[in-house]
Amino acid sequence: MLELNETIKEHFRNPKNVGEIENPEGMGTIDNPVCGDTTKLYLRIKNGVVEEAKFLSFGCAVTIASASVFTEKIKGKEISKLFLGTDDEIVQRLVGLIENELGEIPAVKLHCPPATVQVFLNAIRGYLEKEGRIDLSSRARRLIPKISEYYKRGEEKD
Numbered sequence: 001m002l003e004l005n006e007t008i009k010e011h012f013r014n015p016k017n018v019g020e021i022e023n024p025e026g027m028g029t030i031d032n033p034v035c036g037d038t039t040k041l042y043l044r045i046k047n048g049v050v051e052e053a054k055f056l057s058f059g060c061a062v063t064i065a066s067a068s069v070f071t072e073k074i075k076g077k078e079i080s081k082l083f084l085g086t087d088d089e090i091v092q093r094l095v096g097l098i099e100n101e102l103g104e105i106p107a108v109k110l111h112c113p114p115a116t117v118q119v120f121l122n123a124i125r126g127y128l129e130k131e132g133r134i135d136l137s138s139r140a141r142r143l144i145p146k147i148s149e150y151y152k153r154g155e156e157k158d
């Protein structure tokens with residue numbers, strides 16, 4: 001039986017920001033190739049700042065906890081600032097929003113937080129494209145497969 005810490009359990013039992021946003025500025029989905037978990041993320045964005053984020057998920061406890069934390073932490077963030085630095089710095093910044101809050105995650109579940117970040121990048125990519133921010137949208141597109149490398153952290157720990 002998988003041991004999950006209290007923070008993860010609490011977000012799983014009482015997830016924040018579950019639901020949809022009507023006519024969202026950004027919407028992304030993921031069907032995780034590792035486990036089949038599915039998550040949809042909706043973003044309300046005004047003046048380049050994330051005002052609201054909501055999600056729907058058919059996923060494991062860590063996926064739901066990750067989406068709950070991420071949708072909380074991403075609110076109020078300026079999108080251009082999230083993309084400052086190298087690709088690795090961006091990925092660590094985004095994955096860190098979840099992992100710094102959730103604490104220790106079982107090795108077999110280490111792909112769940114990066115998968116949530118992939119949904120976000122999917123959602124933000126479309127928004128940036130519409131806004132004509134081709135530089136940032138191409139970067140977001142490039143980072144989506146790169147984050148899959150983070151999935152392997154769990155295998156290394158096994």
Ligand code: FES
Nearest residue numbers: 035037060063112
């Ligand atoms: Fe795959 Fe959680 S088990 S995203």
